[in-house]
Amino acid sequence: MTTFVVIGHKVTTEGKFSLNDLSGSTGRLDVLLRCVNSAFMLSNSIRRDVELYLVLLGEPRPPVMIHLKGQELKYLNPDERSTGALVKNALMKTANDVWQKSTPGIYVARKNLADVLAEFTGRRIVYLKEEGSSVSDAALTGNDIFILGGKDDLTSEEEEIIQNWPNTLKISLGPISLHADHCITVALNRLDNSS
Ligand SMILES: C[S@@+](CC[C@H](N)C(=O)[O-])C[C@H]1O[C@@H](n2cnc3c(N)ncnc32)[C@H](O)[C@@H]1O
Structure with missing residues (x-):
């Protein structure tokens, strides 16, 4: 199972937003929705061997974590609006520290980055x-956990949590700063070509 964790520092933690305003009042939920597309959508199918955690740290009550499991996902379509509706449904639930199922393959809980790393x-x-080591020199595996920022880079506190993990690689996909969803596409493409 390949795992991606994307951090949305300002993304809303409640489901009251309008599907007509995914890039505005949501704190850039649209960035994370594109990550869902990149992590799962293939031409005519879904990557079943991928899971994605969206860490939502915006208002009003952070943190909230959404967990999407490729093995179980249903009703996922390529467009941001319908994926936004699935996330909105999940955020309408009253999240607590135990995972709750929202729709098939989508779970929600009140967890932060450190909580979810404990599951790994x-x-x-x-x-x-x-600024990491070149991906060309790294042997990525389909069992790795890829962590990246959504719209913004990770904070120094988040970097410290990751650097304290017993087995961590800091990897650059290239010298140019990419969008988060494009990073997921590039990483998966490298895995596809190495297997
Ligand atoms: C849109 S970028 C964040 C902002 C970007 N660092 C900037 O200053 O414009 C989102 C995240 O994608 C990842 N990322 C972007 N480009 C990358 C690259 N070339 N190699 C590895 N990770 C990258 C990083 O985790 C980054 O925090």
């Missing part, structure tokens, strides 16, 4: 960062 014991983290 024994696995390797690949922290995607422009």
